[in-house]
Structure formats: structure tokens, C-alpha cells
Amino acid sequence: MLTLAIETSCDETACAVIKDGREVLSNIISSQIDVHRKFGGVVPEIASRKHIEAINNIIQEALDEANCTFKDLDLIGVTQGPGLVGALLVGISTAKALAYGLDIPLIGVNHIEGHICANYIEHKDLEPPFTCLVVSGGHTYLLNVKSYVDYELVGRTRDDAAGEAFDKVARALGLPYPGGPHIDRLAKIGDKDSIPFPRVYLEDGSYDFSFSGLKTAVLNYLNQMKQKGEEIIVEDVAASFQQAVLDVLVDKAFRLARETSSKKIVIAGGVAANEGLRNMLESRGEEEGIRIYYPSRILCTDNAAMIGSAAYYHYINGERSDLSLNVEPNLGLN
Amino acid sequence: MKVLGLDTSTMMATCAVINDERLLGEFSLNQDMTHSERLVPMIKEILDNLNMKVEDIDLYGVAIGPGSFTGLRIGAATIKAFAHLFDKPMVGVSSLEALAYNLPFNEIVVPMIDARRNRVYTGIYTWEDRELKELLAPCVLPIDELIIRLKDFDSVVVNGNGTLIYREILEERLGKQVSFAPLGLNSCKASSICELARIKYEKGQLDDYFTLAPEYLRESQAQRQLREKEKETS
Numbered sequence: 001m002l003t004l005a006i007e008t009s010c011d012e013t014a015c016a017v018i019k020d021g022r023e024v025l026s027n028i029i030s031s032q033i034d035v036h037r038k039f040g041g042v043v044p045e046i047a048s049r050k051h052i053e054a055i056n057n058i059i060q061e062a063l064d065e066a067n068c069t070f071k072d073l074d075l076i077g078v079t080q081g082p083g084l085v086g087a088l089l090v091g092i093s094t095a096k097a098l099a100y101g102l103d104i105p106l107i108g109v110n111h112i113e114g115h116i117c118a119n120y121i122e123h124k125d126l127e128p129p130f131t132c133l134v135v136s137g138g139h140t141y142l143l144n145v146k147s148y149v150d151y152e153l154v155g156r157t158r159d160d161a162a163g164e165a166f167d168k169v170a171r172a173l174g175l176p177y178p179g180g181p182h183i184d185r186l187a188k189i190g191d192k193d194s195i196p197f198p199r200v201y202l203e204d205g206s207y208d209f210s211f212s213g214l215k216t217a218v219l220n221y222l223n224q225m226k227q228k229g230e231e232i233i234v235e236d237v238a239a240s241f242q243q244a245v246l247d248v249l250v251d252k253a254f255r256l257a258r259e260t261s262s263k264k265i266v267i268a269g270g271v272a273a274n275e276g277l278r279n280m281l282e283s284r285g286e287e288e289g290i291r292i293y294y295p296s297r298i299l300c301t302d303n304a305a306m307i308g309s310a311a312y313y314h315y316i317n318g319e320r321s322d323l324s325l326n327v328e329p330n331l332g333l334n
Numbered sequence: 335m336k337v338l339g340l341d342t343s344t345m346m347a348t349c350a351v352i353n354d355e356r357l358l359g360e361f362s363l364n365q366d367m368t369h370s371e372r373l374v375p376m377i378k379e380i381l382d383n384l385n386m387k388v389e390d391i392d393l394y395g396v397a398i399g400p401g402s403f404t405g406l407r408i409g410a411a412t413i414k415a416f417a418h419l420f421d422k423p424m425v426g427v428s429s430l431e432a433l434a435y436n437l438p439f440n441e442i443v444v445p446m447i448d449a450r451r452n453r454v455y456t457g458i459y460t461w462e463d464r465e466l467k468e469l470l471a472p473c474v475l476p477i478d479e480l481i482i483r484l485k486d487f488d489s490v491v492v493n494g495n496g497t498l499i500y501r502e503i504l505e506e507r508l509g510k511q512v513s514f515a516p517l518g519l520n521s522c523k524a525s526s527i528c529e530l531a532r533i534k535y536e537k538g539q540l541d542d543y544f545t546l547a548p549e550y551l552r553e554s555q556a557q558r559q560l561r562e563k564e565k566e567t568s
């Protein structure tokens with residue numbers, strides 16, 4: 001069973017062909033990052049314009065690389081949200097026209113679910129249930145994944161997403177956009193215990209997150225140092241900040257795994273590529289007898305293969321989207 | 335030759351099928367549902383009624399702008415996908431030219447589409463040898479500036495959603511010089527998109543589904559701000 005999937009929720013125009021939900025035949029990603037860099041962030045209108053210019057080429061590349069044609073397809077999957085409305089509309093309009101023209105089923109996919117499903121592609125043996133931590137520039141979620149289509153949301157950020165805090169701190173440190181990977185790189189050489197930034201655990205037993213206080217603490221620290229005329233050691237700030245984020249993420253993920261007697265913790269989303277996070281989870285996983293899963297780097301970024309995987313499992317579950325499917329820019333998980 | 339045409343450049347969604355010189359069906363809706371929700375179901379409705387499938391269409395036409403950025407992309411994405419699926423020819427048609435095509439008289443025809451903040455997307459057209467000639471190429475103009483230009487003509491016919499917003503000021507400043515199109519000719523007709531697409535196709539003016547993009551006539555706000563900032567610093 002072949003699924004063609006389209007993902008245009010932010011600044012990546014992506015298309016993939018997936019066999020039976022787990023096997024990637026092609027996974028084409030066209031990043032607009034160079035276009036947006038000079039604006040210091042993604043500009044929605046420019047992202048939408050780039051998507052409509054690129055999409056048919058990306059689809060053709062995906063078909064060519066998978067060595068198939070439109071007629072071989074059985075299912076169309078597309079990101080329905082969350083994301084930028086204008087950007088999502090390009091993908092969903094294209095997907096609906098393809099599904100109708102080919103007379104094959106269509107599935108609208110939640111982008112966050114897609115990130116989780118990237119792990120099914122990476123790890124052929126991974127099956128639900130498991131504990132899952134989704135961390136990206138836009139999202140921070142802690143979930144019990146009960147089945148391929150059933151997600152129980154246990155915790156979420158009350159303000160900034162973890163990745164957003166990374167980007168903002170990186171900007172304050174004068175690092176290029178997007179800043180997350182730069183922080184990760186600098187954190188490796190810095191001293192993580194040099195600056196005592198706060199760990200925000202919120203009220204007892206809460207699985208929610210809050211990163212805006214930490215972000216403010218970093219900004220205040222930088223201001224104070226500047227005022228005192230003292231040297232700022234960027235590596236130490238990066239390492240101490242990153243550790244403050246990771247401590248909370250990792251603690252809460254393990255607490256949830258313990259509480260639900262889960263032996264598997266799965267991480268997903270752009271920040272799942274963070275080596276500090278991976279290492280910390282893995283060493284603690286070894287101590288506690290919990291296996292850690294994360295996708296390879298390319299599957300951590302926004303891509304369509306993960307959307308194809310999610311679409312497949314919803315299709316198997318008997319779901320179908322109809323031709324009036326609309327985008328849901330604020331789609332959450334419930 | 336069967337042509338499917340559509341326009342989603344304004345709140346009105348319209349879609350039509352023609353076969354050579356014959357209009358087979360046309361559907362226009364102006365309601366609160368978004369184009370994203372209604373466009374493909376509308377195309378399906380019209381094709382089902384005609385007992386046709388997407389693959390039966392020989393040529394695709396789409397209004398390529400100016401108009402609502404988002405609306406234009408919904409229409410373009412849909413038509414590009416159809417043309418790509420069956421590797422059929424496609425043509426992008428100016429939404430202003432399609433509006434002017436509604437009014438085939440020996441007059442000066444001035445379509446106007448609302449561009450917000452007292453501006454309109456507009457062009458000035460006239461008929462010569464049964465063909466639409468462009469006297470002013472599609473552009474964005476403040477309504478005041480357009481009115482000053484229109485004073486040069488003895489009489490003009492106007493249409494498009496801009497005339498609904500600026501009717502009073504047009505009447506006040508141009509008086510009897512200006513005539514307004516009837517309601518049914520005030521918005522773009524997909525049948526005109528079909529016909530103009532066919533004419534362009536016959537002249538070999540084809541577009542490519544790999545490269546076709548809307549003609550926005552306006553850069554994004556972020557781009558404009560960046561350009562202004564760069565000008566200041568240089």
C-alpha cells in the first residue's frame with residue numbers, strides 16, 4: 001500500500017512516498033531556511049509563496065525517487081495543522097485535488113502526531129504503548145501513546161515551547177538563526193554547572209512545563225554581566241541553559257514512564273535531534289531499565305515521511321477525510 | 335476541447351466547464367465558508383452533474399491574480415495538481431482581464447479588486463478588433479489616483495468588488511462619466527477564465543504546472559520592510 005504525503009506547515013516544502021506506513025521509498029524536503037534567515041525567523045507570507053512555487057516539483061521528485069507514478073498511489077496524506085495557515089493551505093489544496101483526481105482516500109494528519117510516527121519509520125520494532133516527549137520550536141508535549149491513533153495528553157508547556165526558548169536564548173547570545181543546534185554545539189564545550197539557572201517544575205505532580213521564566217533568567221544574567229562589564233562565556237551560558245531545560249524534560253518524562261510502568265520513552269520533534277537530550281535520556285534509561293527511542297536527524301526535522309506514516313495508521317483504523325477538509329492552524333493533541 | 339476554469343481571487347468562488355464554444359456548466363458561490371472547504375467539492379459537484387471526471391478535461395484555466403494572496407494560492411494549487419496528475423496543459427489568466435471580459439462593449443473598462451487601505455488592484459482595458467487591449471497594465475493604485483486617471487476618459491464602465499466599496503466616491507468624483515456593471519457581471523466568471531484560457535492556449539501562451547505562481551502585484555510586508563531598512567542603511 002503506497003501513501004503519498006505532503007507537509008507544508010512551516011518553512012519546509014516536503015513530499016514523501018511511504019509503503020505500508022513504515023518503509024520510506026522517498027522523502028524529499030526543500031527547506032526555505034536561507035530565505036527566512038535574513039528576516040530572523042519564518043515570515044508566513046513568504047513561506048506560502050515559496051510553497052506554491054515548489055510543491056509540484058517536490059511531488060515529482062518524490063514520485064521519481066520512489067520509482068512510481070500517480071497511478072500507483074493508494075492514499076494521500078497531508079498535514080492539516082498545527083502550523084501557518086497560508087502555508088498549510090498550499091499543501092491541503094494540492095492534496096485534495098490529487099485525492100479527488102485519482103479517486104483515492106485522503107487523510108488529514110496532525111503534524112505533532114507525524115513527529116511521533118517518525119519513530120515507527122526509524123524503529124521497525126517499535127509499537128505502542130509508550131511514553132512520548134514531543135519537543136520542537138512550536139511544541140512541548142508529554143503523552144501516553146496508547147495505540148497508533150490514540151494519544152493521551154498528560155503535560156504541555158504553559159508558555160514558551162522548549163525549542164522557542166532555545167531560539168530566543170540563541171538570539172540573545174548573538175548566534176545565527178535557527179539557534180537550537182548552535183546551543184547544543186556550544187553546550188558540549190561549556191560548563192553546565194557554571195551558572196545556576198532555575199528549573200521550573202511547577203506545582204507538585206504536574207507534568208506541564210514552563211520555559212519563559214528560564215528564558216528571562218538567562219536574559220537578565222546577560223544584562224547584568226554586560227552592566228558589570230564582565231566577560232560573558234557563551235559556551236557556559238549555552239551549557240547551563242540547556243541543562244536547565246533538559247533536567248526538567250527528562251525528569252518529567254521518566255516520572256511519567258515510572259507512573260505508567262512504561263519501559264519505553266520515545267522522543268520526537270526538532271529538539272529530539274539535540275545530542276544533550278539524547279545522551280541524558282540514554283544514560284538515565286540505562287540506569288532505570290527504560291529503552292529510549294528517537295528518530296535519525298533527518299526524520300526529526302519537518303518531513304512528509306512521518307505524515308505518510310501517521311496517515312497510514314489512521315487509514316488502517318478506518319478513518320477518512322472528505323474533500324471539504326480544512327486546515328487547523330491551532331490543532332492540538334487530545 | 336473541454337476546459338475547466340476557476341477563480342478564487344476574491345470571496346467569490348467560481349468554477350465552470352466549457353466545451354469548445356459551448357458553456358456546459360458554471361457554479362459561483364459567495365458565502366462564509368472558506369475556499370479551502372468548498373472549492374474541490376464544488377468542482378466535484380459540477381463534474382458529477384456533467385458526468386465527467388477530472389481526467390476528461392483537456393485544458394485547465396485559473397485566475398492567477400491579482401487578488402487575495404491566500405485565495406489565489408488555493409486556486410493555483412488545485413489547478414496545478416489537476417494538470418500535473420494527468421499532464422495536461424494549463425493557463426493562468428489575469429483576474430482583472432477576466433473581469434474586463436464580462437463587459438464586451440466599445441467602452442473603457444476598468445475592473446477593480448479591493449487591495450485594502452484605500453487601494454485597488456486595477457487595470458484599464460478597451461476593446462479593439464473584438465479583442466481586449468490593455469491601456470494600463472494590472473497594478474495597485476490608491477483609489478484617488480485611479481479616479482484622477484479616469485477623468486481623462488469621456489466614459490468608463492467599472493466592475494469588481496472594489497466598485498462596491500468605492501461606489502460613492504466614484505459616483506461623486508466621476509458623475510455621469512462612470513457606469514457600474516450589473517450585479518451578475520460584477521464578479522469574475524469562471525466561464526470567462528475558461529474562454530480566455532482557451533484563447534491563450536490557441537496562441538501557444540501556456541503555463542507550466544511546475545513553475546506557475548500567482549501574480550500578487552505586491553510584495554509581502556516583511557519584504558517591503560526589509561527593503562526599506564536596507565535602503566536606510568546604505
Ligand SMILES: [Zn+2]
Nearest residue numbers: 111136301302
Ligand atoms: Zn514540526
